[in-house]
Amino acid sequence: MFDEAKLHQFIGQMLGDLGGAASVAMVRIGDALGLYKSLHSKGPMNSGELAAAVGGSERYIREWLAQQAASNYLAYDPQTRKFSLPAEQAMVFAVEESPVYLMGAFDLMASMVENQPKVEAAFRTGGGVAWGDQGTCMFCAVARFFRPSYHNHLIGAWLPALEGVVAKLERGATVADVGCGHGWSTVMMAKAFPNSHFVGYDFHPASVEAARAHATAHGAGGNVTFEVGTAKDFAASGLDLVTFFDCLHDMGDPAGAAGHVRRALKSDGTWMVVEPMAGDTVEANLNPVGRLYYAASTMVCVPTSLSQDVGTALGAQAGEAKLREVITAGGFGSVRRATETPFNMILEARP
Numbered sequence: 001m002f003d004e005a006k007l008h009q010f011i012g013q014m015l016g017d018l019g020g021a022a023s024v025a026m027v028r029i030g031d032a033l034g035l036y037k038s039l040h041s042k043g044p045m046n047s048g049e050l051a052a053a054v055g056g057s058e059r060y061i062r063e064w065l066a067q068q069a070a071s072n073y074l075a076y077d078p079q080t081r082k083f084s085l086p087a088e089q090a091m092v093f094a095v096e097e098s099p100v101y102l103m104g105a106f107d108l109m110a111s112m113v114e115n116q117p118k119v120e121a122a123f124r125t126g127g128g129v130a131w132g133d134q135g136t137c138m139f140c141a142v143a144r145f146f147r148p149s150y151h152n153h154l155i156g157a158w159l160p161a162l163e164g165v166v167a168k169l170e171r172g173a174t175v176a177d178v179g180c181g182h183g184w185s186t187v188m189m190a191k192a193f194p195n196s197h198f199v200g201y202d203f204h205p206a207s208v209e210a211a212r213a214h215a216t217a218h219g220a221g222g223n224v225t226f227e228v229g230t231a232k233d234f235a236a237s238g239l240d241l242v243t244f245f246d247c248l249h250d251m252g253d254p255a256g257a258a259g260h261v262r263r264a265l266k267s268d269g270t271w272m273v274v275e276p277m278a279g280d281t282v283e284a285n286l287n288p289v290g291r292l293y294y295a296a297s298t299m300v301c302v303p304t305s306l307s308q309d310v311g312t313a314l315g316a317q318a319g320e321a322k323l324r325e326v327i328t329a330g331g332f333g334s335v336r337r338a339t340e341t342p343f344n345m346i347l348e349a350r351p
């Protein structure tokens with residue numbers, strides 16, 4: 001026995017979900033060929049005009065345009081037979097500095113699908129998948145996904161929410177950005193605070209190389225360096241500020257990392273822990289953000305942590321209460337939620 005109305009409703013949901021999944025490749029082609037950016041800069045076009053603008057095949061672009069209009073990613077005018085990118089959709093697909101630029105999220109979806117065989121095998125054994133063994137450029141996707149949020153919030157909102165930190169950074173402070181990945185957060189801070197010195201650490205050598213290249217390409221000065229180092233053995237000490245952006249929950253031994261950070265900080269130093277937004281219970285996370293983050297957690301974060309010593313596997317939806325436990329286990333006396341966005345919570349830990 002089943003309820004026909006509920007079945008119809010659920011099939012409706014599935015159509016939407018499958019349409020989203022089918023759009024991953026479509027959106028990434030639109031990005032790779034500059035289709036969104038061309039529509040954004042040149043205005044409404046038909047398939048021939050867009051093909052000429054980007055130097056691509058009209059027949060493929062005609063099909064792509066129709067799928068994008070059916071997805072409400074583009075608008076279609078039957079009178080002129082032209083397609084356009086509305087301003088709101090442009091913020092998601094074309095404007096890299098926008099706070100809601102989501103192209104990195106589409107890259108991440110593709111990396112997660114690519115990761116399936118390795119993670120599926122780990123489901124059977126309970127083992128991990130090392131960060132460096134994940135999908136072809138999982139690291140690039142992650143860096144691209146987080147960058148818009150850091151670009152729009154880090155300097156103007158997150159650092160000012162920490163007690164006394166901006167004044168120290170303006171005077172000249174020593175900072176370690178741990179688990180820095182491709183280093184966007186480190187480069188942004190180094191450019192904003194030229195009197196301070198920043199070291200980005202990550203245990204993944206290829207990410208450290210990419211971070212060095214980004215620093216050079218984006219004109220960061222001599223106040224930023226990148227080194228290979230784990231969260232439990234990075235070399236810096238006597239630090240005013242340590243930052244962890246979206247990485248504490250990925251670590252095998254987050255409590256061990258907390259202890260090392262505590263020892264590396266000055267007695268009046270600050271540890272900024274940026275973590276995915278989450279409630280403390282499963283039921284609090286049964287929402288669209290939790291849906292995405294539980295998937296990323298299953299495919300990326302849990303396998304990464306389980307591949308390391310201890311293998312705590314906090315998961316990307318650990319929630320503030322669990323994070324507090326880990327941070328205080330490292331010897332921190334106070335933990336406060338300094339600020340938040342719909343996707344992130346920013347915790348301030350003090351010795």
Ligand SMILES: C[S@@+](CC[C@H](N)C(=O)[O-])C[C@H]1O[C@@H](n2cnc3c(N)ncnc32)[C@H](O)[C@@H]1O
Pocket residue numbers: 131142143146147178179180181182183185201202203204207229230231232244245246247250251252304308
């Ligand atoms: C989700 S990524 C975030 C990267 C970067 N902070 C960002 O926001 O774009 C997690 C990062 O943590 C690093 N990582 C994981 N475990 C680590 C450990 N034990 N020590 C140092 N880095 C670690 C990974 O190499 C990866 O770069």
